[in-house]
Amino acid sequence: MSDEDDIILSELDDEELVLQMMDDLYDGLKPEIEESVRILLDRGWEPYRVLTEPLVGGMTIVGKDFRDGILFVPEVLLAANAMKAGMAILKPLLVETGAPRMGSMVIGTVKGDIHDIGKNLVSMMMEGAGFEVIDLGINNAVENYLNAMEQHKPDILGMSALLTTTMPYMKVVIDTMIAQGIRDDYIVLVGGAPLNEEFGRAIGADAYCRDAAVAVETAKQFIARKHNQMAAG
Amino acid sequence: MFRMTTTAAPDDATLTRDGLAPSGEGRVLVIACGALAREILDIRDANGWAHLDLACLPAILHNHPERITGAVREAVAKHRAEYATIAVAYADCGTGGQLQAACAELGVEMIAGPHCYAFFDGVERFAARDEITAFYLTDFLVRQFDAFVWRPLGLDRHPELRDMYFAHYETLVYLAQTDDPDLTDKARAQAERLGLAFERRLTGYGDLRDALAGWAGPGGT
Numbered sequence: 001m002s003d004e005d006d007i008i009l010s011e012l013d014d015e016e017l018v019l020q021m022m023d024d025l026y027d028g029l030k031p032e033i034e035e036s037v038r039i040l041l042d043r044g045w046e047p048y049r050v051l052t053e054p055l056v057g058g059m060t061i062v063g064k065d066f067r068d069g070i071l072f073v074p075e076v077l078l079a080a081n082a083m084k085a086g087m088a089i090l091k092p093l094l095v096e097t098g099a100p101r102m103g104s105m106v107i108g109t110v111k112g113d114i115h116d117i118g119k120n121l122v123s124m125m126m127e128g129a130g131f132e133v134i135d136l137g138i139n140n141a142v143e144n145y146l147n148a149m150e151q152h153k154p155d156i157l158g159m160s161a162l163l164t165t166t167m168p169y170m171k172v173v174i175d176t177m178i179a180q181g182i183r184d185d186y187i188v189l190v191g192g193a194p195l196n197e198e199f200g201r202a203i204g205a206d207a208y209c210r211d212a213a214v215a216v217e218t219a220k221q222f223i224a225r226k227h228n229q230m231a232a233g
Numbered sequence: 234m235f236r237m238t239t240t241a242a243p244d245d246a247t248l249t250r251d252g253l254a255p256s257g258e259g260r261v262l263v264i265a266c267g268a269l270a271r272e273i274l275d276i277r278d279a280n281g282w283a284h285l286d287l288a289c290l291p292a293i294l295h296n297h298p299e300r301i302t303g304a305v306r307e308a309v310a311k312h313r314a315e316y317a318t319i320a321v322a323y324a325d326c327g328t329g330g331q332l333q334a335a336c337a338e339l340g341v342e343m344i345a346g347p348h349c350y351a352f353f354d355g356v357e358r359f360a361a362r363d364e365i366t367a368f369y370l371t372d373f374l375v376r377q378f379d380a381f382v383w384r385p386l387g388l389d390r391h392p393e394l395r396d397m398y399f400a401h402y403e404t405l406v407y408l409a410q411t412d413d414p415d416l417t418d419k420a421r422a423q424a425e426r427l428g429l430a431f432e433r434r435l436t437g438y439g440d441l442r443d444a445l446a447g448w449a450g451p452g453g454t
Contacts, residue, residue, distance in 0.1 A: 073387070074386060074391055112363075114402065116401065164325060164330070165347050
């Protein structure tokens with residue numbers, strides 16, 4: 001790229017900068033995202049607004065293009081890395097400034113499965129949407145989920161699996177929750193490449209989420225429904 | 234009578250992209266993953282199963298398991314009239330039971346187990362190992378590592394992503410169908426590229442031979 005084509009981020013007005021950040025996020029340009037986040041903060045933007053407009057907004061476009069087969073996993077990961085870098089700057093500020101809180105989620109990859117790329121994307125997007133996320137990592141036995149639910153009392157339990165050999169374990173967790181009489185205390189969302197809606201229904205989950213963006217939207221809908229029920233009750 | 238000739242498989246790039254159309258006038262057709270072509274032709278020729286023809290679907294479907302069931306259905310429908318028996322040389326291969334259901338519906342047999350790693354190792358033995366941090370390669374995947382692993386994961390363009398994919402893996406296990414020092418060296422180098430420990434197991438053809446023998450029929454075993 002020639003010097004004439006170089007964009008000086010600090011010289012863009014707010015609207016242009018937000019659009020540029022969405023482009024940079026799409027291209028996975030981590031240093032540019034970090035610089036732009038700092039510029040917006042210096043201009044007096046609320047951390048929550050920086051998070052939602054350029055970052056979550058940009059990542060939503062990445063998610064849609066992934067779903068449509070325009071982007072592939074490597075590009076999504078680069079974009080996620082860039083967003084994560086931006087969020088790392090914003091996180092302490094969000095705590096200080098008191099961002100809106102949508103709800104909370106315990107999430108983890110099931111026992112026997114070490115794949116966490118999809119789960120990590122969901123965690124990041126859920127945090128971006130204002131959820132508190134307790135991430136249990138990989139290879140979680142039913143006890144890990146139960147202990148975390150007992151300790152954190154989340155609104156949502158999220159389970160992820162990449163392997164057809166491990167996804168049946170989600171049913172083990174849900175059946176244990178039923179046996180303990182706590183199934184209806186939680187919204188249970190499941191996801192992972194080999195899953196589908198039919199599987200989600202068959203194991204007794206509340207919903208199957210095919211990607212991170214759908215997980216966020218589904219979580220928001222269930223939380224809204226829960227609040228409506230509480231208001232009606 | 235045994236057919237002692239050795240049938241040359243197409244080159245790996247062709248098997249990856251296009252698969253293999255059946256040739257011959259056998260009564261039995263095996264529809265297989267392209268990644269198994271060499272092994273199946275070798276077993277067939279070594280046993281003189283001249284009545285067994287082979288058709289392969291593109292091996293790259295391995296990276297798109299959601300497309301396997303439909304492709305197998307199509308291939309069975311295409312060749313059904315020409316053969317007395319059709320069998321499917323795939324395991325579940327990430328289809329989540331869909332391939333098994335389709336084969337049952339179509340009345341064709343397939344190979345038991347979750348994937349080719351399991352049937353090369355022996356399905357029961359593989360299950361007993363319970364290795365969740367092993368990343369497996371076969372002869373074919375060692376030869377086609379760049380096309381099946383390195384490039385699809387974008388590691389040729391973004392090597393910094395490696396640990397996002399492989400941080401939780403510990404060992405690259407090369408399930409060797411043949412005792413080939415060159416392939417072993419390649420597999421060892423691939424383990425290094427992925428930042429994993431290396432282990433080689435000489436499996437031979439494992440349960441694949443037994444499955445083919447069953448399909449070859451009386452005298453096949």
